[in-house]
Amino acid sequence: MHTETIHISEERINITELQRCHVYVAIFGHGKVGEAFLEQLFARQQQLIENKNLEITVFALANSSQVLFKKDGIDSNWQQEKIKKGVSYSVHDVIDFATQNKFENLIAIDNTADNAFTQNYEALVANGFHLVSSNKHKNTNSWEEYLKLRSLLKTYEKNYLYETNVGAGLPLIDTINLLHQSGENITRIRGVFSGSLSFIFNEFSEGSCTFSEMVKKAKRKGFTEPDPREDLCGMDVARKLLILARELELRVELKDVSIQNLIPKQLRNVTEEAFFQNIKQLDLPFLLKKKNLKKDSVLRYVGDLHGDLSREDGGVLEVRLQETPKNSMLGQLKGSDSLFEIYTESYGSNPIVIQGAGAGAAVTARGVFGDVLRICNQL
Structure with missing residues (x-):
């Protein structure tokens, strides 16, 4: 009886790595809430990888005038890096960066208090982003605008979570x-x-x-x-x-x-x-x-x-x-x-x-973090 020996390559596939959920995040607004959110994320990043097989990468961090892009993820030195490498931008630059790098599982976080910025939500959703927001303006603009966004979310099958709009981190x-x-x-x-x-x-x-x-x-x-x-x-x-x-x-x-x-x-x-x-x-x-x-x-x-x-x-x-x-x-x-x-x-x-x-930036940031994790759990 002829027996054929099959040789398996010594290069092993890391099954855990293949199964890992990679989520790419763009943050708009890094004042008190945004800064507290980043501190909380950095403190838990490794734990999320080990316990949930979830890797959250912040690839863009922006305020009203400049953005810091980093393909491999922003770390705790972001303030110094942003001073050196921050560039002027539009939201479409953030969308283009994500597209060029073929990022999937995208989340945009709005930690601003700017009504004008919320006009970018539709473009973000249409280009693959889920939304998390501590900014109340989008939900309190006209009823027609309120319905328009929800219709778009349904069309593109995206989430929009805003638990922190009322009661900071309370459910x-x-x-x-x-x-x-x-x-x-x-x-x-x-x-x-x-x-x-x-x-x-x-x-x-x-x-x-x-x-x-x-x-x-x-x-x-x-x-x-x-x-x-x-x-x-x-x-x-x-x-x-x-x-x-x-x-x-x-x-x-x-x-x-x-x-x-x-x-x-x-x-x-x-x-x-x-x-x-x-x-x-x-x-x-x-x-x-x-x-x-x-x-x-x-x-x-x-x-x-x-x-x-x-x-x-x-x-x-x-x-x-x-x-x-x-x-x-x-x-x-x-x-x-x-x-x-x-x-x-x-x-x-x-x-x-x-x-x-x-009240308090840390409490609100914890609520934002909770919304991010809720979206991650559904991906």
Whole structure:
């Protein structure tokens, strides 16, 4: 009987390497959140390779003016490299770089706060990118634009995750979306949506500091925007409330949100420097609000979505300062925590409560990282 010997090459194929999922990421915005995200990614990169067989490569890192390209992946020396090798760019340059290098499994991360940049989302999706965003603007622009992007995502079979749009790293949007998609009738969503305003009113309501001192303290801790009026005007909370309303498929616009602006009219349009020079003008009005509180009550800045939420035009969206019983869930908030109460038909008067850190770059970055990993798990 003739036996044929088959010789196998000594060069072995690394099966693990072949099975590894390679994901290529372009990051837009490397301020506090972007920098924190990179630190978290670099700290876990090797662990992801070893435990999940997942390799995440950041091939492009950009701010508003320059981008650093690196085919083999940006590392912890990115700041020095970007100074030396950063070049001016358009988003199409990033798309072209990915195409030329035949990268697959693409994710674009938007850590900017720039409304203009969100106009690039459609081009990114059409050229193979999934989207992760901590930028709220795309979800709060016109209803037509909102639907247009979702139609495009469906056409190209891409994901768009934005858990950090509301509640920083808390699993809020995902929870609401799952409840809604499963047929649960959500009847109301109420809460303290802003970590910065949570901190200010939690401390002010029961402390001895003046209101202006509390605003300055929140700014020093990094809870507020560089100009705290962006928090105090209520627009940030309004955007977050609008995003949640649209998760319930309510056809609403930002103009439909009733907003209580906490900034006196005479300080709304002055320079940031002039605002801080006159910030003590806020002290007397808020001291009076505090003195007029009922016994065992505190002040909370609350976002409230209610009405007939089963109708696309039935939602009422309100953002305002409220007197709240100290023994209530909202009244017991501490620090910069956010808290959300989700009322449903099944749960009746007992809401689902989601509470946790509502401010801070590290918390938001962790939420962005979570969204990236959720997309990676689906690839």
